Amino acid sequence: MGIQSLLRFMKPFIEPVHIEKYSGKRIGIDAYSWLHKGAYSCSMELCLGSRSEGAKRFLKYFMHHIDLLRHYKITPVVVFDGGSMPCKAATENERHRRRETNLESAKEKLKQGDVRGAVELFQRAVRITPSMAHQLIQILRKENVEFVVAPYEADAQLAYLSTLDADKGGVDAVITEDSDLIAYFCQAVIFKMDRYGNGEELLLDRVFNSVSNELSFKNFDKELFTGMCVLAGCDFLPSISGIGIKRAYSLILKYRNLDRVLSALKLDKRYQIPEDYPESFRKAVAVFHHATVYDAETKKLKHMKPLQHKDMPSLNGDLDFLGPELPPSMATAIAEGHLNPLTMEAFDYFCKIPSRADTSTVDNCITIFPAKRMNNEDISYRDQGSQMSLTQESCITIISDQQVGDEEITVTRQVKVDQKKYMKEALSLGKLIAPLESQQQVEIHMERSETPNNNPFKRRKLGDINPIKKSSSHQVPVLLDAEKSVDVLCSSSPESQETVESKPNNKSKAKHPKSTKTKTDNKNSILRFFQPL
DNA sequence: CGTGACGCCTCTT
C-alpha cells in the first residue's frame, strides 16, 4: 500500500530518468519489488512448491536487472525485508487471507483442468517467501553483489543507506515501487524502472525547492511532511475516514504543526477520530523518523535517528513499536542472510522442509543446523565461510572455502552424529555461535573454485547458479577450522561418531579419495551464545 | 471536488 495516493500526488515533481545518470554510483534496491514482479513469471510453480527450472525464473528476472545496473557501472546494493512490524500485522493478515483463498480456488481450477484460470489465480496467490529471498541471496553472494537483510522494514534500511556516504556503504538513490521510501525521507528514489533502465525519479530537493501549480512544500520540514503521509494513510495506521492525501496536505499547510492538526481534527464534527488515533499517529510518525535499521559498520542495530525519551514521554521508554531490539550477533546473522528474520531459524540450505534451527554463525563461523535431506541429493551450493547441516541420515555436512596460497578450494566432508542427541543438545544451548579459532589439522579433498564471472551481459544458465565447481581435485592437508566446532558439539553427545569421510562434490560422480582426520588440541574453543534480551 | 471501494496489472515469447 505504501502511502495512499502519494505517488500520484507527487507527480508534478517526478521526472523521467535513465539509470545511466547514476553511472559510477551506488544504488539501493528494494528486493521485494523485483522479487514480486519476477514471481509472476512462475507463480504456479512457486505456489505448488515446484523446484523445477521454471520455478527459478524469478531469479533470472532479478539478475537481469542487476546485470543492467552493472552494465552502466552502477553498484547495486540489494536490501531485503526482515521481520514484520507489530503494527503492520493487521494489513498483513488481510493480505494473507486473500492469498489463501486465491490459492484454494487456483488448486480447484487446476483439478478441473482449467490451467489458464488456475494460473490467473496463482498469480494473485504468490507471495515472496524467506526461502525465495535466500535463494537469491546465494546467487548474490556468488556474484559478489552487495546485499543486506533489514532487521525490519527494507524501506527504512534503504532510506538509512541513502543518508550514508558511499565509502560507508551508502547509496545515491533507491530503486523501488513503494512510496514509503518518500515518507522515510529518502532523497532520491527511482520508481517503475523497466528492463532497459528507464524509470521515474523523485528527488526530495526538487520537492522542497520548487513550486508546481498550487502545490508547494517550501515551508514544509521533515516532521510536517511525514505527518502529511501518515494522515493520508500508511501501512502502520489507516487514515481517518474521509481524509486522503489532499486533505492531509491542506491540514498541514493550514496549521503547520502536527499537534494543532490533531486537535483541529478532533473538533471537526465531520470526522470520527478513534480514541487512540493521536497516540498511534505519533508512533507512526516516529517509525518513519526513528525506525530500527542495521548499521554494517558497527554490526549493530540502531535507530535511523536517535530517539530521546523526552520525544515521546507517553511511551515510558518502550520503543518496541520501532521494531524490538536484537542482540548484535543475531542482528548480524540476519543482515548477512544466515538467519530467517521471521522465524529466527537458520536457513535450510537445501531449500527443503523448514527445519528447526539450532545454531548459526556468521563470517568465519560455521553454521550448524538440522536439515532434512530429501531424495539423497547432493549438496549444490557454495558459500563464503563455512556451513554445516545435519542431514536426515544423521550426518553433518561441512562445506567450507579455504584459501591455500593463491588458490581457493572447496572442502566437503561428512561427519556422522546422533541426530536426536544433537538436537537436544543444540536446543538446550539455544542459538549459539562458534567462532573458528581452533587449529585442527585434517586431510580433506579439495577442489579449485572458478572465479566468479561478473560480466553484466553474459548469459548465465540458471541450473548453474550454485554448484560447487568441479575441476581437478587432489589431496592436500589443510587446516580445517570448522572441525573444532564440530567436535565441540559432537563430543557432548556420547553416541556421536567422529567418522570423517570425504564426499563427492555437487553432482559430479567423480571418485574422490577418502580423507583422514588428525586430531589436535582445541584450546581456543569459544562458544558465544545469543544474549537473552 | 476528494475519498474509497473495486477490479486489473506487474512476467514471458
Next chain:
DNA sequence: GGCGTCACG
C-alpha cells in the same frame, strides 16, 4: 505494491 474507474457525499 500501483493504477484507473466510478459512485458517493
